[in-house]
Structures are given as C-alpha cells and as structure tokens.
Amino acid sequence: MTTTGIDPGALSDDDLFRELSSLYQTRLDALRHAADQAYGEHTRRMNELEAEYLRRYPAREIDPERLREGARAR
Secondary structure (H helix, E strand, O other): OOOOOOOHHHOOHHHHHHHHHHHHHHHHHHHHHOOHHHHHHHHHHHHHHHHHHHHHOOOOOOOHHHOHHHHHHO
16 A cells, blocks of 8 residues: 655654644545545545554543533533
C-alpha cells in the first residue's frame, strides 16, 4: 500500500494540529462528494494523524461533559 503525506511522527506539534484541522474542515465534503478511493484515503490519513495525536497526548484533558455521567447530568 502506498502512503501519502508526511509520516505523522515526523510532524511538529504545530504541523500535526494544522493537518488535523485541515482534514476536519474537509471531512463532510469528502463524505458527501469524494470518490470511494478518495474518501478511503481521507479516512486513512485522518486515522494516522489521530493515532499520532493520541500517542503524543495519552493523558489529554477529558471534558467531563463529554462523558456518560456528564451527559446524564444535563
């Protein structure tokens, strides 16, 4: 399988955040209008970048409102 894009592990934090932001901005358009192959590539790249983010920030801040109990409290 040919991969495209820079290895997420080689990106600076700023570049990683910029790449994720760019993908999130184009996600709905890819879902609605991209060919199956292009949508699959978009998904693959998003998964790579998100996995790298989680690797770097395993103890990321979790918003209590995003947890099941937070939702129940609302």
